[in-house]
Amino acid sequence: MSSQVHGAQKFDQAKRNQTVFSEEAMKTAQTIISRYPEGKQKSALLPILHLAQAEFGGWLSPETMDYVASILNIKPVEVFEVASFYTMYNLKPVGKCVLEVCQTSSCWLNGAEDIVKYIEKKLNIKVGETTKDGMFTLKVAECLGSCGTAPMLQCGASYHENLTYEKVDAILETYKTEGKLRSYTDLDYKNTL
C-alpha cells in the first residue's frame, strides 16, 4: 500500500509485522465476524475498527488498518475509506483519554461552551490538542444524545452528564490517577442506570 492512501501517516512494514491482535481480541473479532452470513465478513469492519483502535493505542495507524484489512480479506483502501468517514476513528495519535464535549443545541443552551473553555484553561490546551503528558485530548462533538442531561462529555465508553466545573475537576482527576487508555469498547464504563 502506498503512503498516499493514508495522507500524512507513513506506512512502516516493520511495525505492520508486529501488529497482531491479542488472543482475546482475536476471539472477539471472530465472534463479531460470525454474526454475518458467509462472504459478508466486510460487515464486521466498523466494530472491528473499534476493537483495533482500543487494542493499538487509541488510534488507527496505516499498519493497523492494513492488519484489519488482512483479517477481513478486503483491500486496505476499503478500510481507510471507512475509517476516514466516521468521526469515532482517530487517524492520528491521541491522548489516553479523549474528552469529547457535546456542543449542539441543548448542550449549548446549558453551558457547553463554558465547559470547553474551563477544560481548555485547566489543561492548558485548545480544542483538538493533546496535553504534553499525552494524557488528555480535548475535542468537541456533535449531539451525543444526552440532551436531557446537558451539558455532557464522553470519554471512551463513559457518558459524564449534568456537568459542572466541580464534576469536570473530579472526572479529570480520576482519569489522571487511573492513567489508562480509555476506549469506546471499555467494559468499565462509568454510566449509572
Added chain:
Amino acid sequence: MGRKLLIHNETVPNIHTLEVYRAHGGYASVEKALKTMQPDQITDEVKKSGLRGRGGAGFPTGMKWSFLAKPEGVPRYLVCNADESEPGTFKDRYLMEKIPHALIEGMITSSYALGAKQSYIYIRGEYFYVARILETAIAEAYAAGLLGKNILGTDYSLDLSVQVGGGAYICGEETALLESLEGKRGNPRIKPPFPAVAGLWGCPTVVNNVETIAAVVPIVNMGGEEYAKIGVGKSTGTKLISASGHINKPGVYEIELGITVEEFIYSEEYCGGIRNGKKLKAVVAGGSSVPILPTELILKTAKGEPRLMTYESLSDGGFLTGTMLGSGGFIAMDEDTSIVKNLFTFSRFYHHESCGQCSPCREGTGWIEKILKKFMDGTANESDVDLLWDVQSKIEGKTICPLGEAAAWPVAAAIRHFKHEFIEIAQKKKFVDVSHYDRLNKLVKA
C-alpha cells in the same frame, strides 16, 4: 395520568434483567405471536393500530411491512434503527438503557411477522455502552430459549445481534444505515429500489426505529384496534418525547398522542414549566430538523386552536405557521435565548454531518455555517440574511436523502419567525450571547 405502554415499568428495580422483565409480563407478545398467530395476522394488527414510524418520518408501519418483497429462497431482514442522532432526541437511548428487553421482545415478534431469520440492531457508535446492555440482554434471551433455534418450542428460529456504528448522523437514514451495516461509508442510496425490495446485501429488508419496534409489543398484546383507541385521529397510541432545554424537568416522557403542547410544557407530570421563572420564547418540537416556532405558534395554531402533540396538529398551517412531531425531540428555549446562536449550533451540526455525496448539501451546509459564523463574529451585513435564505432554498428537494431538507428547514424557520434577531446583530455589528450562563453558574453554586 396518561397511559403508558412502553416505559410503564421504568422505575421497577432491575427491569433491565430478563427475570424481572418477565415477572412484569415481559415476552407475552412472543408467546402470543409465535403460538397463536400467523405472521400476516401480526402485520394486520399493526395496520389496524395505525402505528406510524417513530424515528421522525411518521410513515405507517403496517404499510411499510406490507411492501416487503417475499421472493422464494431469498432471506429477508429486519434491521432496527438505533442510530438515534437527531439533536434533541434521546428517547431510544433511554428505552434501550432502562428496558433493553422491550426492544428485544419487539424484535422477535416483528421478525416473526416479517419472516426474518436473522435480525440486526444498528446502534450509533457513541452508544457503545448501551450496545453492551443490549448484548447482555440478548445473551439472557438466548439462554432462556427466546432467541436461537426453535423459540419457545415452536418451529420459528431467529438470530439477533447488535452492530455499533462509527459516529455519523447520516446513518440514521435507512439506506445509509444499510451501507454502514455492510461495512461501508454511510452514503445514502438512490431510491428506488427501496429496502423493502433490495436492502441489506440486496435482500428485502425492513428498517424500523427502536420505539416503533417496541410499540409492536403492546399492539400484539392488546390488539391493534385497542391500541388505535388511544390518541387522536391518525395519531394513535403513545409517543416517547425527549424533553430538553430550559425546562424544569428535562427527561423522557411517554405521552398519549393528543395532549396539548401547553400541558406538556407546563404541567408537573411532564416538563414542569420554564426554569428560573423565565418565559418561553421558542420550541423546536421534533428534533433539530423541524421548524422552530415562537411561543404563540407552538401553544396555539394560526387559527387560534390549542396545538396538540399529534402529527396533524403540530403540522397544522404547514411550514408557514406549523412544524412537525418528527422524532419527538422537544427543545424549549427561554426568553434570553439567541435564536441565531441556536441555529448556528444546528447548522454547524449539519455541515459536520453531511456525507458529501450531493453538492447542494455538501456545499450548502458549509455556506450556511460560514454565513452564520459571520453573525456570531458580528461581521454580518443585513444582506447576509437574504443570502442565507437563498442558500437554504437551493438545497431542499435537490439531494438524494432528506439531510438536505433537515439542514435547510431550521434556517428557513428561524428567518421566517425571528428575522429581527438577525437584522439586529447585523445592524449592531455585535453579538452578545447571554443565554446560557445562568444555568451553569446555578449548578456550580448548588
